[in-house]
Amino acid sequence: LVPAMYNLCLLDPEFDRFDLSAWRIGGYGGAPMPAVTIGKLAERLPNLQLMNAYGATETSSPVTMMPPAETGSRGDSIGVALPCARVAIMDDDGREVPRGQPGELWVAGPMVVPGYWNNPEATAREFTGGFWRSGDIGSMDADGFVYVFDRKKDMINRGGYKVFTTEVENVMLAYPGVAEVAVIGTPCPVLGERVHAFVVSAEGGVDEAALLDHCAAELSDYKVPEGVILRQEPLPRNPNGKVLKRALRDAFAAQHGDGEPAG
Known part of the structure; x- marks a missing residue:
């Protein structure tokens, strides 16, 4: 399942009515699993072992996998490279960066396809x-555990400061009443981009001002969203469960064509 599906299960008012004691392994991927969701699953399903895996259509199978015993202490990692895979963290010039430094994830191994069908460009x-x-921005620590921070195209550059949207989303998901979050960069003639969030609230709603206060207490000031769009309908997703941020950017542009922050 993608992480959002686990969160929606936890929000189901009848979740505790079902006997899920036989559920032993919960695989997930496609997006980072919020720490708050991992904690809630551990509390309500103590026998469930969560295993993060990372891969793509171009890799035809997983490239990394999280050893189950490590999920609790490394919940923000996608695991270690499988024996037949190689993951390198590269800068914009195609040079491998030191351990712990951010860069683009490059993947090699027998699971990687040789190219795109009839598309040499x-x-x-x-x-x-x-x-x-891969187009994903992340890092690798000294023990070989890999981390994904954001899609390269989704990373926000606000006045020269890089904002990884997944970090902001995880903070907002930890606030009571928040069911789903998607953070996007919106055009700004002064700063280049500003931080905005689409928030789907659970039953009972969310106080926008209190949510932003929560963000201010947990994040650097330049990472705090400058606008929040509250909605009841679920976020748009592709068939694999990934949020379609392009659709959200288009929706924002249609409503705020000048790119200035809302509110």
Whole structure:
């Protein structure tokens, strides 16, 4: 399941009515699992072992996997590379960065496809020296555990400061009453981009001012959303469960064509 599905299960008012004691392994991927969701699952389903996995259509199978015993202490990691895979963290010039430093995840191994069907331009752009360039920004620690911070195209540059949207989303998801969050960058003629959030509230709603106060207490000031759009309908997702942030950016642009912050 994608992480949002676990969160929606937990929000179901009849969740505790079902006997899920036989559920032993919960695999997830496609997006980071919020720490608050991991904690709630551990509390309500203590026998469930969560296993994060990372892969893509271009890899045809997982590239990394989290050892179950490590999920609790490394909940923000996508695990370690599988024996046949290689993950390298590269800078914009195609050079591997030191451990702990952010860069783009490049993936190599027998599971990686050789290219895109009948699309030599895309193949030349996204495959280099046997590696597939994932478009994900992340890092690798000294023990080989890999972390994904954001999609390269979704990372926000606010006045020269990089804002990883997943960090902001995880903070907002920890606030009571928040069911789903998607953070996007919106155009700004002064700063380049500003931080905005689409928030789906659970039953009972969310106080926007209190939510932003919560963000201010947990995040650097430049990461705090400058506008929140509250909605009742679920966030748009593709068939794999990933949030369609392009659709949200288009929706914002249609409502705020000048790119100035709402409110």
